[in-house]
Amino acid sequence: MASPSPRTYASALEHLSLLQSNHAITSLFAPSPSAKPQTKEDLNALAIPEMLDWLARAGLSQADLARSPLRCIHVAGTKGKGSVCAYLTSILTQPAAGAGRVGTYTSPHLLTVRERIQLDGDPISEELFARYFFSTWDAFTSAAVGEASKRRAASAHDAAQLPSDGELAGPATKPFYFRFLTVMALRVFVGEGVRSAVVECGIGGEHDSTNVLPAGCVSAAVVAQLGIDHVGMLGRTLPAIAWHKAGVCKAGRRCFTRRLADDADTMRVLRERAAEKGATLVELGDADVRAWGGVAKRGTLEGAFQVQNQALAVAAAREHLRVLRAEDEGEEEEREREKKAENPLDSVPPFFLDGLAAAHLRGRCEVKRDGKVRWFIDGAHTAESLAEAGRWFAAQGQGLAYRVLLFNQQERDAPALLRQLHESVVPGTRFDAAVFTRNDLERSSGEGERDLAVQRACAEALSEIEPATETLVVDSVPEAVARVREIASRHAADAEVGVLATGSLHLVGTLLQTLEGAA
Structure with missing residues (x-):
C-alpha cells in the first residue's frame, strides 16, 4: 500500500x-541491577x-543474495574499519580493478545519510535515495x-x-x-547491478544486522583492529569482543586480521571462531606489514597507524578480485588458486597503490584551515583511537601559537576517555585551552538549560590532571566554534591556533556542518 x-x-x-x-x-544492553x-x-x-x-x-x-552477482567484503572491527572500507572502495573503483559497479555501506554518516550508501565511491543521489x-x-x-x-x-x-x-x-x-x-x-x-560491495558492520559482527549476508554472497571478510567498546553488547574483554567480531567469517572464505603477537587469548578466539565457521583466518604479521611499508600520503587518511588498515584492505581486495576471477573461470581454477599460500603484501599491483593514495574519509585525520585556526579533526571515540588521535595531533602541533581541545562524548565514560587522550599528547604539545560541548547544531534558545553534566564532568577531570589548562563549557557546536575563534583572536599573532576536535563522530559531523555551512 x-x-x-x-x-x-x-x-x-x-x-x-x-x-x-x-x-x-x-x-x-546497558548494565542494570534489575536485568x-x-x-x-x-x-x-x-x-x-x-x-x-x-x-x-x-x-x-539470503538465497536471492547468493544467486545475485553481488559479492561483498564484510568488514568488522572496533577501530579502523571505516578506514579499511575507504581503502577498499578506492582500490575497487580503480579502472584496472575490473570489479564492476562498486557499492559501499558504512555508518554512521557525518553530513548526510546518503553517505552511508555509495555507488562507485560517491553517496547515492537524493533522487535515488x-x-x-x-x-x-x-x-x-x-x-x-x-x-x-x-x-x-x-x-x-x-x-x-x-x-x-x-x-x-x-x-x-x-x-x-x-x-x-x-x-x-x-x-x-x-x-x-552492483558486482562488488564493501559492507561495514554496525556493532560487533555475529549478531549485527549486516550479518544476514550469506556465505555465497561474501568474497572475503576483515576483522580490523580490536578494542574495548560497546561492552554491554559485546563484553568487557578483548577475547569476548573478538568472538563477536569474528562472526563475519564465512564458510569457504578467507578472513583477514592483524596477528596480535602479545595477545594469545584473543588470537586463540579468532582462530577457533574461524575454524568453527569453516573459514580460513589469514593473519598479517606486523613485521610483514612494516616490510611492505604501505603508501605514505597527505590527506584525510594520514597517520602512521594507517599502514595496518592499508594492509588489511590490500589483502581483502586481492582476495575479492581472486574470487571474482575464479567464478568467471570455473571451480577447477579456484581450487588451483586455493592451493597457493602467497603473502598478500608481495608484489602489490600498482593500481592498488593508486587506490590507497586516493582514498579519503571525512572526519578522520582531517585538517581544515579557518583564518588563524587550523582544525585537526578526528572522530576517534574509543580509548585506543583517541590515543592515536592524540599522537597524530602532537606530531602535527609543532610551531602552533596555542593549542585547543574541542571534545565531547555522550555515550561512553567521557572523563576516562579524556584522560586517555591527555596521556597520549606529549608534554610540550598539550592543550592551553579546552572547550567541552554538546553535539547540538543549534544554539540554545534560552528556554530551559540543556543538560551539560557530561561536559562539566570533563572540564573538572581535565582541571585535575592539567590545572593550567583553561576550560570552557558550551551547549552547542556553533557556540564552541565562536569561542575558539575568540581564543584565536587573542593568541594568534603571526602563528596559528591549532584545535584538536575529537571524541565523537557526531561532534565531528556537526563541526563540519558548522564550518562548511552544510544543510
Whole structure:
C-alpha cells in the first residue's frame, strides 16, 4: 500500500526520523541491577532471525543474495574499519580493478545519510535515495497490511484489535533505523547491478544486522583492529569482543586480521571462531606489514597507524578480485588458486597503490584551515583511537601559537576517555585551552538549560590532571566554534591556533556542518 506522502528526498528524511534510533536499541544492553542474566544473550539471539524476517518482508532472501552477482567484503572491527572500507572502495573503483559497479555501506554518516550508501565511491543521489527509501517503506507496509488482512479474515475478534491502515503504513511496522538502512542498501545494490560491495558492520559482527549476508554472497571478510567498546553488547574483554567480531567469517572464505603477537587469548578466539565457521583466518604479521611499508600520503587518511588498515584492505581486495576471477573461470581454477599460500603484501599491483593514495574519509585525520585556526579533526571515540588521535595531533602541533581541545562524548565514560587522550599528547604539545560541548547544531534558545553534566564532568577531570589548562563549557557546536575563534583572536599573532576536535563522530559531523555551512 503506497504512502500518500510526496516521494521527495525531504519527505524520505522525515519518514526516516520517525524510526526507532540506534541508541534506543543499544541502550537495552546497558548494565542494570534489575536485568536478568540472560537479557543480553536473548536480545542478541533474536537479532539475526528478526533481521531475516525484515529482509523477507522487503522482498529479499539470503538465497536471492547468493544467486545475485553481488559479492561483498564484510568488514568488522572496533577501530579502523571505516578506514579499511575507504581503502577498499578506492582500490575497487580503480579502472584496472575490473570489479564492476562498486557499492559501499558504512555508518554512521557525518553530513548526510546518503553517505552511508555509495555507488562507485560517491553517496547515492537524493533522487535515488528517495526512490529506494519509499520502495522499501512500501514493501514493509504491504507485508504488514497483508498479515492484518489474514488475521481479519481468520477472526472477527482479532480484527477489532488490529491497527488501522494508517497505523500499518507508519513507522510501527518498520524496523529500527540501522536495520531499515541495511535492508535498503542491499536493495540498492541488487537493483543497481552492483558486482562488488564493501559492507561495514554496525556493532560487533555475529549478531549485527549486516550479518544476514550469506556465505555465497561474501568474497572475503576483515576483522580490523580490536578494542574495548560497546561492552554491554559485546563484553568487557578483548577475547569476548573478538568472538563477536569474528562472526563475519564465512564458510569457504578467507578472513583477514592483524596477528596480535602479545595477545594469545584473543588470537586463540579468532582462530577457533574461524575454524568453527569453516573459514580460513589469514593473519598479517606486523613485521610483514612494516616490510611492505604501505603508501605514505597527505590527506584525510594520514597517520602512521594507517599502514595496518592499508594492509588489511590490500589483502581483502586481492582476495575479492581472486574470487571474482575464479567464478568467471570455473571451480577447477579456484581450487588451483586455493592451493597457493602467497603473502598478500608481495608484489602489490600498482593500481592498488593508486587506490590507497586516493582514498579519503571525512572526519578522520582531517585538517581544515579557518583564518588563524587550523582544525585537526578526528572522530576517534574509543580509548585506543583517541590515543592515536592524540599522537597524530602532537606530531602535527609543532610551531602552533596555542593549542585547543574541542571534545565531547555522550555515550561512553567521557572523563576516562579524556584522560586517555591527555596521556597520549606529549608534554610540550598539550592543550592551553579546552572547550567541552554538546553535539547540538543549534544554539540554545534560552528556554530551559540543556543538560551539560557530561561536559562539566570533563572540564573538572581535565582541571585535575592539567590545572593550567583553561576550560570552557558550551551547549552547542556553533557556540564552541565562536569561542575558539575568540581564543584565536587573542593568541594568534603571526602563528596559528591549532584545535584538536575529537571524541565523537557526531561532534565531528556537526563541526563540519558548522564550518562548511552544510544543510
